[in-house]
Amino acid sequence: MGRLVVIEGLDGAGKRTVSAALTAALHEEGASVATLAFPRYGRSVHADFIREALHREHGDLGESVYGMGLLYALDRRGALDELNAALRDNDVLLLDRYVSSNAAYGAARLRQDANGEFVKWVRELEIARFGLPVPDTQILLRVSAEVAAERAERRAQSEVDRARDVFETDDDLQVRCAAVYDQLAAGSWLSEWRVVDGTTIFDATGTARALVH
Ligand SMILES: Nc1ncnc2c1ncn2[C@@H]1O[C@H](COP(=O)(O)OP(=O)(O)OP(=O)(O)O)[C@@H](O)[C@H]1O
Numbered sequence: 001m002g003r004l005v006v007i008e009g010l011d012g013a014g015k016r017t018v019s020a021a022l023t024a025a026l027h028e029e030g031a032s033v034a035t036l037a038f039p040r041y042g043r044s045v046h047a048d049f050i051r052e053a054l055h056r057e058h059g060d061l062g063e064s065v066y067g068m069g070l071l072y073a074l075d076r077r078g079a080l081d082e083l084n085a086a087l088r089d090n091d092v093l094l095l096d097r098y099v100s101s102n103a104a105y106g107a108a109r110l111r112q113d114a115n116g117e118f119v120k121w122v123r124e125l126e127i128a129r130f131g132l133p134v135p136d137t138q139i140l141l142r143v144s145a146e147v148a149a150e151r152a153e154r155r156a157q158s159e160v161d162r163a164r165d166v167f168e169t170d171d172d173l174q175v176r177c178a179a180v181y182d183q184l185a186a187g188s189w190l191s192e193w194r195v196v197d198g199t200t201i202f203d204a205t206g207t208a209r210a211l212v213h
């Protein structure tokens with residue numbers, strides 16, 4: 001069985017960038033790697049509803065924290081066979097966002113902390129009920145909400161179809177979400193966490209070696 005490694009962090013933190021660097025470094029170490037990003041936009045009906053709700057479609061759907069949390073969870077449940085096959089066939093399955101994104105954003109939206117009801121609900125739903133695989137390691141790419149917002153804005157201007165959504169434009173939500181992420185990492189929620197400073201150059205080689213040796 002391969003190792004399940006997850007990259008977590010705020011919108012615009014640099015997860016996609018780090019995921020690409022870590023994939024290349026893992027290949028350099030001779031490891032086979034599968035990658036997947038959640039939500040699976042364009043591949044799952046649940047993910048497409050998520051994107052639409054984040055851009056204010058479907059009435060008050062986006063306002064329901066539990067409703068949105070269930071959509072994210074159902075997207076992952078639909079990927080269960082793919083996740084298990086990727087873990088069976090590779091040394092590493094590297095995910096850009098996973099269950100902890102649901103915990104961090106939902107708790108932050110409800111102004112709860114990592115010990116609150118929402119984080120418990122996510123664990124019960126996604127791990128206990130849906131049987132999603134538990135990560136071996138979660139990497140928190142830690143940047144301030146200000147840095148994340150600047151990067152997300154720059155990307156929105158340089159890429160088509162990347163207009164910032166209702167979560168990305170809510171600065172207070174991002175600040176609260178950063179705090180919940182810190183608590184999840186400090187409490188080793190679901191797995192060990194590696195906290196990486198996202199404002200310095202990411203040590204892809206060192207991280208890859210630590211993951212596979
Ligand atoms: N270390 C860095 N320094 C400066 N800019 C960066 C850094 N890492 C990423 N960026 C830039 O910031 C923007 C967001 O990066 P990226 O798409 O990797 O973030 P993300 O965390 O995957 O975002 P999202 O969760 O919203 O999809 C991109 O334009 C990227 O080029």
Ligand SMILES: Cc1cn([C@H]2C[C@H](O)[C@@H](COP(=O)(O)O)O2)c(=O)[nH]c1=O
Pocket residue numbers: 011038039072073097098099101102103105106167168
């Ligand atoms: C997977 C997942 C994501 N979210 C939040 C985090 C982002 O603000 C949006 C969309 O994700 P993207 O990386 O910007 O495409 O959704 C969440 O609340 N719960 C989740 O499980």
